[in-house]
Amino acid sequence: MTLGRISLVVCIVLLALAPLTLSPFRLGLLAKYLCFAIVAVGIALAWGQGGMLTLGQGVFFGLGGYAMAMYLKLKEAGSAGLPDFMVWSGVEQLPALWKPFGNPVFALAAVVLLPGLVAFLLGLLVFRQRVRGAYFAILSQALAAAFVILLVGQQGLTGGTNGMTNFTQFFGLDLTDPNGQRAVYAVAAVVLGVTFLVAKLLVRSRFGRLLVAVRDGEDRVRFLGYDPAVVKTITFTISAVMAGLAGALFVPIVGIISPALLGIVPSLELLVGVAVGGRFVLAGAIAGAIAVNYAKTLFSEDFAEGWLYLQGGLFVLVLVFAPKGLAGVVESVRYRLSSRKQTPTGSGSGSAPVEVTA
Secondary structure (H helix, E strand, C coil): CCHHHHHHHHHHHHHHHHHHHCCHHHHHHHHHHHHHHHHHHHHHHHHHHCCCCCCCHHHHHHHHHHHHHHHHHHHHHCCCCCCHHHHHHCCCCCCCCCHHHHCHHHHHHHHHHHHHHHHHHHHHHHHCCCCCCHHHHHHHHHHHHHHHHHHHHCHHHHCCCCCEECCCEECCEECCCHHHHHHHHHHHHHHHHHHHHHHHHHHHCHHHHHHHHHHHCHHHHHHCCCCHHHHHHHHHHHHHHHHHHHHHHHHHHHCEECHHHCCHHHHHHHHHHHHHHCCCCHHHHHHHHHHHHHHHHHHHCCCCCHHHHHHHHHHHHHHHHCCCHHHHHHHHHHHHHHHHHHCCCCCCCCCCCCCCCC
16 A cells, blocks of 8 residues: 555544544644645645745635635625624725625635636746746745735725634534534535545646656657646646635634735745645645644744744755655655565665655
């Protein structure tokens, strides 16, 4: 059994037992980590399989989150009311931008289409100009910074620095009731599973092989008659949609969405989880995202400031000494052990490259 299958079985068992063993508070934390794991699948797809180091996934996470938050706020305010933060900000009439989000179908569509559209347009503009590597990473990071500035400056529309909070209902579920919280957790777990399966099928398809070819030799793929810009744009769009879905689930689970959750630092933290788990292995990226965020919760209580430096140092160490992450280390050890068992005593054997399956 491969590392990916073992991780998948373990994750399914743990996720199924969590509602039976964890308190509502701990279950809420795990549900939050699952949202980050959904983003991690998209990052592993774009970065690990496609070679696109994206440092701005917080933008797409925020677009999905704010789209869902707008619907929930309008639902709680009723047909004649205004969201609470608008009342506090002195807004007297519902802005025209908000009105379509009163429709649940429109809001759900916006959760998927809005991040996907932004990523698609950005991909067309960037990849057509053959921007890649560090330049693409810096550009995506600048996009995240600009998005935060935009949100902070629109107090009447977005809640400004404080964002939106105090969500009590989610499509008929009472978010203050433990049963409602368990139901939202189940939704997050199912979405994570579907996201993982979609990414897995994509990686194993002909498109997935083409994506890896673009990562390893973009110019060679172009000479073979394929357009790398199209392949990268499609992948980047899919990863953005996954981040948007995670942001939409994050809102009812955590009960808040604000610019502080979407900027450069949160985007880097998502990247650290994927790097630690293994960006070439989808299951490893999920495990890394959950583990790193759990460690952040655990250690930040005692090392509130020092944890950021520890997290950055961990990212650098992984990239330098274990570029395939913990999943790559485990797979390499398994390969060496199996090679020793298959090689007769005293016979020489050359080392072969380690192939890490997604």
